Amino acid sequence: GSKWSYIGPDGENTWPKKYPFCGGVFQSPIDFHKDILQYDSNLSPLEFIGYNVSSTDLFTLTNNGHSVKMHLSPTMHIRNLPFEYTASQLHLHWGNRNKSEGSEHTVSGKHFAAEMHIVHYNSEKYPDITAAMDKANGLAVLAILLEIGPFNPSYEKIFRHFRNVKYKDQMVHVPGFNVQELLPDRPDEYYRYEGSLTTPPCYPSVLWTVFRHPVKISQEQLLALETAMYCTESDDPEPLEMVNNFRNVQEFRERLVFISFRE
């Protein structure tokens, strides 16, 4: 099993020992600040194909001990990237009930409350994500920054199942819905850069699209995310809360982040 964690003796500073790419180049996440941003008029709006999944289809929500991830339908894919990318899974990163600053990417040094990632793989060049995940241009991840605001009924379609995946390896089925509802306003406005998986094995294989505008979820929804899950199995005598499951921002030198919007 993947023996790494976000805290303690297997925390992120030890990842490069077992996972060399974690100490390598093009690592994610990063901080978006004005002197590394450059407007690029070629960054066109993405097209989300097959995102409106019928409620008769089922997504599988799993607690994998690191995050809560939802396996997505292979009919979902993105067009308008250099290649066609097919959806694999979505998952989240968050902080804790005393510090709701668990996003991975930051903007001008500021964390958002949480961050959702929709992981896709290059289905034009590779048969599945396992073949794609360590290749250049292998993966494309969409990142949505989450902040506190009104109750969000679309996110609730996932969040209401957290009580059934409290412990590692628990799973539950989620009726399909329009995953495009999870995206922010103005999805044509985004940050774009080449980076990596933010968990081991940290392959530098990810084309990142981080949407400029955050999505709002309520304080209660955020608290549920921060308090519902454990990294440990249901019978573990020493339960470990699943909190602060975000990697710190990485050095980003001599590179630019391209933006699809003018300030």
Ligand SMILES: NS(=O)(=O)c1c(F)c(F)c(S(=O)(=O)CCO)c(N[C@H]2CCc3ccccc32)c1F
């Ligand atoms: N922040 S992130 O987008 O870099 C990222 C994660 F943060 C994360 F936790 C996971 S995971 O699969 O839940 C657990 C560790 O792989 C993946 N999983 C990806 C990477 C490897 C893999 C293989 C099959 C399906 C999904 C994934 C991930 F891409």
Ligand SMILES: [Zn+2]
């Ligand atoms: Zn992630």
